Amino acid sequence: MKFPTHFMRNFLQNLSLRTSTAIVTFGYAIQAKADIFGDIPDIGGADSADVRTSITDILKEILTYMALVAVIFIVIAGIRLVVSQGEDAEKDKAKKTITYVIIGLIVILFARAIVSIVANLV
Secondary structure, eight states, X not given: OOOOHHHHHHHHHHHHHHHHHHHHHHHHHHHTTOOTTOOOOOOSSSOHHHHHHHHHHHHXXXXXXXXXXXXXXXXXXXXXXXXXXXXXXXXXXXXXXHHHHHHHHHHHHHHHHHHHHHHHHO
């Protein structure tokens, strides 16, 4: 079943509008120097800066591995595209896979940027 083009266009417009709104709101909060995260609770024995650094490092590593998996999926889809031998259905599947993985990579890059921004704020 194919999605109508107007559905995909509306979906992408809605997604870009929501993303833009979130970025502008977050940017405004940063510029206004609002304390949007509140006070950092004291967790006891460990130094809170070490815990924050460890958590951000773990998140960055997870996002890096997710990006690596996405690149592997692009390679697999590329191989499927080459091996499809001109069959339209197989070519379309491979192209859709590549498109969705690229969208996923963009989301991963935005997530990594957000983790870096939040880590620098806190």
